[in-house]
Amino acid sequence: MIATFFLIALLQIKVPDAAQVLGPPQGPPLAGAQLERRTMExxxxxxxxxxxxxxxGDSPSIMAxxxxxxxxxxxxxxxxxxxxxxxxxKSYGQFVLLKPKFQGVNALVWLLPVLVLAIGFVIVVTKAKRLEKTPVPAAGAAAVPEATSEVIDDPYLARVREMVEKS
Amino acid sequence: MNRTVLIVGIVIVAAIVFILFAGLGKDPAHIDSPLVGRPAPPFSLKAVGTGEMVDIEKLRGKPVVLNFWATWCGPCYEEHPTLVANARNLQPGVQFVGVVFNDDEDKIMRFLAERGTAYPTLLDAQGKTAIAYGVGGVPETFFINPEGKIMAKFEGPLTTEALQAELAKAMR
Amino acid sequence: MIPTLGRFLILASVLVATTGAFIAYAAGSKRSPEGLRWSQRFAYLFAALMLAATGVMEYALITHDFSVEYVSHVGSTQVPLWVTIVSLWSSLEGSILFWGFILGIYIAATTWINRNDHQEYMPYAIGTWLSVGAFFSFLIAGPANPFLTVANPPLDGPGPNPLLQNHLLMIIHPPMLYLGYVGMTIPFGFAIAALLRGRLGQSFLRPLRASLLLPWVFLTIAIMLGGWWAYEVLGWGGYWAWDPVENASLLPWLTATAALHSAIVMERRGVLKGWTVTLVQASFLLTILGTFMTRSGVFNSVHSFTQSSIGPTILIFLAAVLVFSVVLLSFRIDSLEADGKLDSAVSREGMFLVNNLFFVVLTFTVLVGTCFPLIVEAVKGKQMSVGRPYFDAMVVPVGTALLFLIGVGPALPWGKASKKEILRALLPPLITGAIVMAIGLALGVRNVWTVLTLLFGGYAAHVTMAQMWLPFRQRVKRGDAIGPALVDAQLRRGRRRFGGYIVHAGAVIVFVAIAVSSTMRTQQEVTLTRGQSTTFAGYTVTYTGSEERAEPHRQSTIARFNLSKNGAQVTTMEPRMNQYAAMREPIGTPAVYSTITGDYYISIMNLQGDQAGVLIINMPMVGWIWGSVIMMGIGGLIALIPSRRRAYVVSPVPAEAAGDEVPA
Known part of the structure; x- marks a missing residue:
């Protein structure tokens, strides 16, 4: 008796359905391992x-x-x-998307870093070119062999070297 | 003076300070609902205790206060008396509806028996209705106008003043 | 009594820091040795006052003096002594006081170490530090005062945030982070001093670099500890969520790392001085921005402090320092610039430039990603999110490119080299790279970025080892005897290089471990009834039951799982769910079984009656991250130990009078 009543109640329950919002599904139904993987993604x-x-996917909360x-x-x-x-x-707004869409103002968050990389690259290249052409006599500066590099640790010697280079 | 450094620097500084200043005083946990101004997602759920089916679309004609809550939520205990008192005062002009998700019927019955009730409380077993309404945390309350449109969303426990202010939006 | 004493000490420190800063700046502009001595005294006095104020607060905490407002907020007679001691930094006001305490120590120590050196720059540096000190004293005295008096002291308090008691890592993580954050004030002071003087002499590079390296080491370890804490406590099997507060700790680390690299070019070639100074300034400013992010309530984060009363004050300070830094930089940057040159762009120097570009792009990406939701909300009034998928997509390519540079940079010779030399340097490590990549492919690595990471990682490992070995080989070639004396001599003289390459080696392992653990991880969500087993990733997990345990601050349910492999018992794992009195939802503590190849991780999703819903994760190589970050810290410390400082003290010519004033 109770079971029948429960069954009828279940039949009548109607939660908001995705089909009303989204229309028909546009892909193949998934199952098994593939479904798990796509759900995780x-x-x-x-x-x-x-x-x-x-x-x-990272939250233990009930809503998640x-x-x-x-x-x-x-x-x-x-x-x-x-x-x-x-x-x-549709129900939570763009707030719910952790990966912003490439759309409108939001496209900027994707483009700005690329822009900075491009501008930075130009600056680095011009700077390197300019520094290559700087008319400073570089007597002992060129190709310091690796073994002497530790000498730099000594400020006094560094100073001496600096003076030698400059004079 | 290096003018490039100055100009670029000032632009960066102005941008950072402006953005952070604009962010001050906002509650970062608040989520605007894109559903405000749109028709309430339709559902029909069974009321706890009475077993009566409540269909949100059949409630058109008067404003509806739709309250999402659960017995495992602390602030809901605090909010409950306010809702019950207002539901009593405002009936029959305003319909109150409670929706509980991820909860036991037994626990809800006990909660209502101890604390009283004045309106149907529906069980949304897997929270699908809550998701369709964009519910974040509980309690959360939607104010629906007589035409079935959501007019306001309130996060956290309601006070009588807040309830009346939000309800006014659904009365117009 | 105690609150009054505390307030007095703080007000005195505001006064001392402000006066000291004025004296120091005046001494700087008048080049007065007497003024410098006075500003040193004020620096020591400021530190003493901060020390005393912190001592008073600790005393109040330990004696449970609930007439002090801060103690009444975080103290409790119910918690163990260590919790009482660390609750100094468990809440906003106390953490700012702790900040002041560390700032005091840094200022006093740096002032003392350089008490006889760099007289030209020190007054300005001390003035800058004390100005920052004055601001933090003001914060403690006003908006975030922990020493307010409670009129009717309660008999007991609520105790600190329960999350603080959840894991021992929470004791070490915050002090490490503060040591990193606060320490950035010191190189900032040196950079401002160089800008105010309008020059940056060769001898001043050493304190600048050292003062940057020390907080860098702390910050490196703090970031790692934060990730480790998240991994051990939050229960989702990840260590980095690109949360705003995590990003806030990463930002100054990125610019400081860039600065440490550009400083090397600056020392060798005399170029990039203005740029290095800019990066040092940025590192300090980003720590202040980070403090704002954590404490203003503007950003939604697990780590945020809840109160937001000091947000506007920090923002005003941030704006003021930003404007000051930019204006000063634009007036003085040209006088610092190039007294040197580059010989070739395709050289080690050239790679340093590219390295700096990548670090700046990373900093910018993380900053923009973190702040972008604020921008959109301010401009369009719409909410949006920028989360982990965005940062992963943007940062992984640049990170992989940086790993490539760790390999290529040190392989290239300094200065100009012929094509043949360059090719001879670059080609051999490719073999190691290919081997590592082949091993990865054989073990099932398919993700493109992970394959690239293995290739570049193997390459970089080869180059790093070769560079570590190189000086030894040169000495042996020169005829030095192979033995302890050789190692000793090498370690003493080449410490910086050696330490640097240890950091690189650590970084290479971190890169590989992050790539492997995040792309090769597998997980399964299952519900087990008592006595039931499941087999996942080679292990059989059996749910043997649960147990309730009541502690003063929390109610825990501990679930027991038996872990076995091929029928042989391996270990027992006990993940738990903790319900804290003050929290809405229970917080789980996962159980982790670590081996050299990876971690087996069990986290409870829900417990009901006889059933346990669990998340089981198999994460290869994750433990390597913690180990190699510690290696990076040790490498940094090795590089920090001054080698042959004696020669410097003995130097007949006063350092500042020598090289610096030689006209170019």
């Missing part, structure tokens, strides 16, 4: 909302466990990585 890209900056379970279920139904990410983004 995806779990490292979603931010746990109760924790402090941790991914749901629920989110991992939800991600696993969606993947097993054939939703793709992008679809699952966008499902979480």
């Amino acid at each position: 995806l779990s490292s890209e979603l931010r746990c909302p109760v924790c402090q900056g941790l991914a749901i 466990a629920n989110m991992r379970e939800q991600a696993r279920e969606l993947l097993s139904r054939g939703y793709t990585r992008e679809q699952v990410l966008s499902y979480f983004e």
Whole structure:
């Protein structure tokens, strides 16, 4: 009797469904080891909302466990990585994505370091070129053999050398 | 004076100071909800104790206060009396609904028996409803207007003042 | 009584530091030896006051004097003595006082070591240190005062943050971090002194470099300890989450490492002086930024202090020092620059430039990634996150390139070399690199970055060993007898080089261990009923039961697992769940079984009745990280010991009067 009642109750329960938000799955349903691997990968890209900056894959909290379970279920139904990410983004916003999208202002976080690398490279090359051409007589400076390098440890000798080089 | 160093340096300094200054006084744990202004994700769940099914879409026509909580959450104990008192005062104009996730029915029944209740408390076994609403930590409360749109989200335990201020957004 | 005494000492230190700073700057601009002596006295006095204030606080903690506000916040008669002692740095106010204490020691020690040297620069350096000291005294006296009086003292307090009691590493990690952070004040003072004087003489490079190396060693160890703590305590099997506070400790380390390298070029070639000074300034500024990140409440992090009252004060200080540094730098950088030259870009010097570029790009990436959510929120009002997948994607390529440089840089000769010489230096280590890579491939490494890391790691290991060996070989060739005397002579004279290469060797192992442990890790989540077993990564894990244990500050559930291999019992593992009175969710402590090849890691996800949900992780090589970071620290210390200091003291010409004033 109780079991039947429980069954009916279960049939009526309706949690918000991904299909209403995402439409049909766009990939093959996953199972087994492949499902586990993809769930783990995806779990490292979603931010746990109760924790402090941790991914749901790295957090022991209840909410993170629920989110991992939800991600696993969606993947097993054939939703793709992008679809699952966008499902979480719909309810939590971009906050939930630990890897910012290459889109709008957010693209800057990817581009700026590359830009600095490029500018830095130009500066280093010009600087090296300029230093190569600096008209300073470099009498003893060129190709100091390795064995004498320890002498540099001695400031007095370093000074003597400096004077010799400069005069 | 090296003008390049000065200009580049000042630009970097200004940027850093501006960004950090803008960040002061914000609560880093707060998450804005992208669902505010959008239709509340539909669900229908079974109420603890009565076994009655509650469908959020059938509650249209009056504002709904949707409170996510759990018995394993400390601040929820603190918040509960406020919710019950306000639910009593505001009925039947406003519908209160509680949603509990990752919890035992027994524990919830005991909690409600000890502390009283004035509205249905639904069980969201695996927290799927909570995820659809973008719930971070519990307690968290959503204010839904008569047309079924989420108008506000509140994180942490509600006080009567906070509840009334947020509810006003869902009354308009 | 005690609070009043504490407040008096702090107010006195504000006064002493401020007055001392004025005297020191005046002495610097007037070049007055008498003024220098007075500023030295003020430096010692400041340190004494900080020492006394910290002593008073420790006394109040140990005697449980709850009329002191800080003690009433973190003290408790229920906790063991060691917890009471370390609770000095368990909360915001106390940790700032501890900061002041370490600053005092650093200032006094450096002033004393250089009491007769570098008279030209010392007044400005002391003035700068005391200015920083004045700011921190002001913080302790005002916004973060631990010595406030409690009108009605409670009979007992709540005790410090329970997480502090969770692991012994929490005792050593914070002091190490402070020793690293605070220590950056010293080279900053030297750099400011050089800028104010408008020159950076050859003899002044030694204290500048040494004062940078010491906090670098501490910071290196502190970062490692932080990672180790996360690994042993947080239970997700990782050691680095790119959390804002972790990033805050990494940023000054990156610029300091860059500065240590550019300082070598500066010493050898006389170039890059302005650049090195800039990096030293940046290292100090980044420690202040890090303090702001940890204590302002702006960043969401596991490690943050909760209060945020001192955020604005630190930000104003940061802004002021930033502006001061930039303006001073722009006025003086040209007078420091090039009295030397490079012979060829394809040389060791050239590689140092590339090394600096990479370190700067890394610093910038980490800084931008950490602050970017703040920028977006300030500009667009939208929330977003930048987390581990971003940092991994951006940092791994640059890191791999740096590993490549550890190999190529030291292999290249200084100065100009012919193509043939260059090729002869670069080619042989490729064999070692290829062997290491082949071993990795045979063991199943498939990740491209890990394969590259093994190739470059083997290459760099070969070069590093060869460079360590080189001076010995040269001596033997010259006819020195092989024996203890040779080793002794070598260690005494070539310490810096030798220490440097030990650091490199450690770094190579760290690179390889990080790459292998993060890409070769396997994990499994299982639920076991009592008596049930599962086999994973060669071991059989059996859940044998659990036990409740009550301690004053926490309630623990300890789960027992039997670990066996091929039927033979290996060990018993006891991960636990701790429920602290003050915390919402329970915090687990994983159990780790370490072997030379890797760690077997069990972390409890949930415990219900007879069932235990656990996360089992197999992490190869992870222990190598901790070991080799300690090796890096030791290498740094070896490089720090001054070799042949005697010759310097005996030097007939006063150092400053010699080389420095020779016109170029």
